[in-house]
Amino acid sequence: MILVQLDAVTRGYGVQPVLEAVSWTLHSGQKIGLVGPNGAGKSTLLKLIAGDLPPETGRLVRSKGIRIGYLAQEPTLPDTMMWEAAASADAELYTLEHELRRLEARMADPALAISANGSALTRTMEAYARAQERFERLDGYAHEARVCEILESLGFTEAHFDLPTRVLSGGQRKLVGLARLLVAGADLLLLDEPDNHLDLAGKEHLERFIRAFPGTVVLVSHDRYLLDETVDGIIEVEDGRLTEFQGNYTAYAMEKELRLLRQQQAHQAQQKEIARIEAAAERFERWASMVVNERHARQARTRRRWLAQMERIDKPILERRRMGLELEGWRGSKKVLEIVDLDKVFGQCEEEQILFLGLNLVILRGERVGLLGPNGAGKSILLRGILADEPMSGGEIRLGPSVRIGYYAQQHETLEPDATLIDVVRDAAADARRLMTEAQATALLGTMLFPYAMCRKRVRELSGGERSRLQLTRLMLSDANLLLLDEPTNNLDLPSCEVLERALDTFEGTLLVVSHDRYFLDRVVDRIVELQDGVLIDYAGDYSSYRERRER
DSSP, rough: EEEEEEEEEEETTTTEEEEEEEEEEEETTOOOOOOOOOTSSSHHHHHHHHSOOOOOOEEEEOOOOOEEEESSSOOOSSSSSSHHHHTSSSSSHHHHHHHHHHHHHHHHHHHHHHHGGHHHHHHHHHHHHHHHHHHHHGGGGGHHHHHHHHHTTTTOGGGTOOOOOGGOHHHHHHHHHHHHHTTTTOEEEEEEEETTTTHHHHHHHHHHHHHHHEEEEEEEESSSHHHHOOOEEEEETTTTTTEEEEEEEEHHHHHHHHHHHHHHHHHHHHHHHHHHHHHHHHHHHHHHHHSSOOOOOHHHHHHHHHHOOOOOOOOOOOSSSOOOOOOOOOOOOOOOEEEEEEEEEEEEEGEEEEEEEEEEEETTTTOOEEEETTTSSSSHHHHHHHTSSSSOOOOEEETTOOEEEEEEOOOOOTTTTTTTTTHHHHHHHHHTTOOOHHHHHHHHHHHHTTTTTGGGGGGGGSOHHHHHHHHHHHTTOOOOOOEESSTTTTTTTTHHHHHHHHHHHHHSSEEEEEEOHHHHHHOOOOOOOOEETTTTEEESSSSHHHHHHHHO
């Protein structure tokens, strides 16, 4: 069954086209991943399908009666308790339930029974009967249990249900937003980066949910592991066009490479054929001019017509322009980092909140360590403790004598909001005792995909992806041999993630990285350290090895 059909749809912003005459048919039951660089038009495509944006040209048809649930990158929740925020998504049931409570309270009022010979009570009871009948027809008495079941399937417990939505973390807000779509009864889910801000447990709940969802899902995500586990098709959004691939992300990556190679071979073969026909046409034209001969002129015209009618094969772009990230590093001390009996406690006496007690950790030169744990376990605080930016309550952190740290902050707090991009780069060079001219800073920013016109922009004007690339530029200038990276792939598109992975692969130093990007962890780390319930647990190997051992 066709749910949504796009026919030659165009959409842009101002004079800048984003999607150009794209066509696509979405069928029921499909699980589709949308991939492409930042700004390619993935979110625009979701908004078009959801009806939040109209096409500028072309036709977009939705199946009659289809219920679409759209989860934006930053979902808006009602300012209520979590359970009520989820339950109120079914507006009719929620309104009916409140109406029943209101009518019950009215019927319990003794003054109603004696007013106007009880006629008001009769009318109220009749209204209650009608509302109750409608409520039962909508299976309203199962509504509460269904809302609880949905929230629990996304990892929440009853202890969470009374939390105000305003105190929820970014990841929790995403999951409650997802729960609202289910409560509302959507049969097509449009999910725009639903995994952002989720810890590993949250991502696993999201995976299970998408796999079990009986309807159709269109998913925008930069999490390649999530795409591998949940989707059966990929739509690539690039250069204003849509290209369809069967299978998960890994199958897409392999098939795309094969298609590009085949296109290159076909393009080269066609160019040879075009050159042959061109030469023949020129030869016949030359003969026709030397000896007036209509047959030669006709032969020349025929070959020119072949060329005009030939459907040209575009020359493929085998390697698109990517970040020029290079992290050189150097060897330094053999024992890079040692943590001994480290404690972190907030508050005093009866109001103490223990984050961790007695942590011990040794990292040696050249190790690639992934620091995992649920949100709130203290991973970012531990990194700031190593930087001496966060005081610890007890214990000791020792760095090797020849260790120089490079730090990537999750919230980009190392970037001065009012500084220009040129200022940021030149200051980073000065910190590493290098002199850098404005022209050199501009050239370096260009290699990190910042056009010349952006170099005088202020940090506060940048998008999340641009701030991430700017932080990586600073890291490249840091002359560090110990990298502390806190969620470095957040906000990066997939090509940039791959560049970062290659740069870390050749980095001649030591790495301690906090990340919930499982594909990235599998590519980068050779040791996992899990911080949970205030203790560290050590696992040798990459993320897949860690997950297998943990499940056993």
